[in-house]
Amino acid sequence: MDISECYEILGLELGASMEEVEGAYSARLMQAIRQDAADEKAALKTAYHQIKEQAYQTVEIPNDPITECLQRSNLEQFHVRVQEQTLQIYIKTNLQIEFADQIYQQVSKLELPKEVNTIVIYGMRSQKSVLWKKQFDLNVIEKDDLDLYSFKNRYVLFLAFPIAMSFAVLFHSIGFNRLLIFLQIWVHEFGHATVAWFSGRRALPLPFGWTTVIPERSWFVYFGGLFILGLLFRAGYREQKRSTMIIAGVCAVIQFGMTWLLPERLFDMWLSFGGIGGEFYLSALLVAGFYFRLPDYFRWDFWRYPAMLLGANTFWTIFSFWRSVKQGTASIPWGSLLAGDGDAGGDMNQLSEVHHWSDAQIINTYTGLGNLCLIGLISLYVFFVIKHRRWILERIVSKPM
Secondary structure (H helix, E strand, O other): OOHHHHHHHOOOOOOOOHHHHHHHHHHHHHHHHHOOOHHHHHHHHHHHHHHHHHHHOOOOOOOOHHHHHHHHOOOOOEEEEEEOOEEEEEEEOOOOOOHHHHHHHHHOOOOOOOOOOEEEEEEEOOOOOEEEEEEEEOOOOOHHHHOOOOOOOHHHHHHHHHHHHHHHHHHHHHOHHHHHHHHHHHHHHHHHHHHHHHOOEEEEEEOOOEEEEEEEEOHHHHHHHHHHHHHHHHHHHHOOOHHHHHHHHHHHHHHHHHHHHOOHHHHHHHHHHHHHHHHHHHHHHHHHHOOOOOOHHHOOOOOHHHHHHHHHHHHHHHHHHHHHHHHOOOOOOOOEOOOEOOOOOOHHHHHHHHOOOOHHHHHHHHHHHHHHHHHHHHHHHHHHHHHOHHHHHHHHHOOOO
């Protein structure tokens, strides 16, 4: 039925207010009931409900991002308007007030009018009946923003990465990073150990420049690692963290391939590569992990801070070193920490003499890995900045001094 016909059935002009519609509908319905006119009652009800449904819809600005956002949320009946500095959203729903939080989380990420500082969401039972109402103040600091251990603290999300990397650059420039060299060495040894563990071999990384690796495959190491990944997957499943489940699944596949499909020669090559390689990718993972809340079983709310500082310092130290090697101001680190430059068992010696890597291949591989890790970290940081760009501009960048 055309909307103009609906108004005509109620004896009203097109565009009459809902108060006029309510009054006309009640009067004509009572008259139809007294006359026992069933067809007229049905027509009146159809016309009334069609007009009422149209009142919830916002079709004035078809490309309005707020409207598009609400439509993507499968809301069929809603009305949006801005009154003074308040964005008002009326939604016809039978859901409880907690539903307002979901709508707010979606709408608050949009480019809202600059004058808006409050969002009020109404849950409507009918056109005139309010089921619930919830107000959100955009300029009020939320509880998460006051909790340093919260993974939703936007101050921390915005400032942690540049501060950690700035400290790493500062430490490197004044030589303070040398005081943390034993931690970098341990990250190096864990690089060897992770290759061994994922390949089903026993390994013990020691902080003085040595990792003991048993070359034979170990059922205990393989199934022990698989058990830990299973716990991680189970924790992610219980808390509905898809990213955790995906990481656990991908690691299980990599573990299987490296344990049972990787030839001995390639295992030896990756083991030699994994020391310095681990300084890159393990330190980058420590920095990236700062932004991700693990399941409660593996919580690290506090420990992610020292982990990020360690990761940033280790990453910038090894990144700067190989950049110097690329530029010719430093040389490839031949030999080993314990036996010196002449040790033929050093990682670079093994890659060069046993696996026939050229000097250029060694340099390009490690500098390429460093560039890839840096791009990944910057991309992750930019993602969070873009996600919270409106809040950052209002709270931090444009904050008066």
